[in-house]
Amino acid sequence: MKLTKTVSVGQVKIGGGENIKIQSMTTTKTADIESTLSQISALENAGCEIVRLAVADERDALAFKELKKSTKIPLVADIHFSPKLAVLAIENGADKARINPGNIGGEKEIRVVADCIKAHKIPVRVGSNTGSIEPNFLKKYGRSAEALVESALYNVGVLEKFGVNDIVISVKASSVPLTVQAYRLLSQKTDYPLHVGVTESGTLATGIVKSAIGIGSLLLDGIGDTIRVSLTDDPVEEIYVAKRILRAVELDTEFVEVVSCPTCGRCSWDSMGLANEVSEFVKNYRKKAKVAVMGCVVNGPGEAKDADLGIAGGNGSCLIFKKGEPYKKVAEGDAKETFFAELKGLLQDE
Ligand code: SF4
Incomplete structure (x- = not known):
């Protein structure tokens, strides 16, 4: 297993030889506290270790305060395009942020978010997927592993410039071979922990096969510190599939x-x-x-x-x-x- 840097998300450690952490994302409206907590609890009971939530508006960002009162599992705020929402979610208790500096704004906006991240001592996941490759890398490399990796590393570089060093990286595609190539390349270029998954992998049966092959291949290569199975289904299913993948590659033997x-x-x-x-x-x-x-x-x-x-x-x-x-x-x-x-x-x- 490749030894990566350790990053702490609340009480949960990612990387540095720690067990591979299983994560998922809620499908409820984050500001709907009752439904969101109920889904978080179902995910936790199934074996989920980190939960990500979409922050689409101010109510979602403020909801972190209420959610944190009722759950101990680390919560990740997933924010795009809005530095204001990123800051608000972090100030209200998010244990990690999922952002891409490239779509947060210019230098001024990124600095504000980076300062907030540092002040709250939380890590960030940055990543690219085939739909969010920075235009100049897309032009230079086309839709390829190189484009995914260079685009992600560019975003990492932007955060590092503002002093953020607790970073987790992802490079996802819905194509399994492209995902595997991208992570293999990325793993050679960085020691940051990697969040591994095949994106938009589809409905249950197809998603299971694509995720098992993509995530499983990488784990057998020793690549990956946290995994997310993406299914167009109940997120609890994602946890059971993730557990089965870890068991099939014999990284989890307690079952x-x-x-x-x-x-x-x-x-x-x-x-x-x-x-x-x-x-x-x-x-x-x-x-x-x-x-x-x-x-x-x-x-x-x-x-x-x-x-x-x-x-x-x-x-x-x-x-x-x-x-x-x-x-x-x-x-x-x-x-x-x-x-x-x-x-x-x-x-x-x-
Ligand atoms: S265990 Fe018996 S029933 Fe099952 S596959 Fe083998 S021979 Fe057939």
């Missing part, structure tokens, strides 16, 4: 892995249904364990030898096994209840 076979003509019971119920049940447990739900006794226990607990069906009865060895035979009708009782026992074991 209950559910191994299940695809089933085939040998399967004579609803192992798919049970596999889904078990996955749902264990998804928030923080414990390193492996559970298997296999279609048949012919191959099931053997294929899931290293599972702490497993079940395989066949001809009216199911076999519960532990570490690949038979443990208990139960009637198919009792299988679910018995298996869940064993599963709860496993999860409670220290």
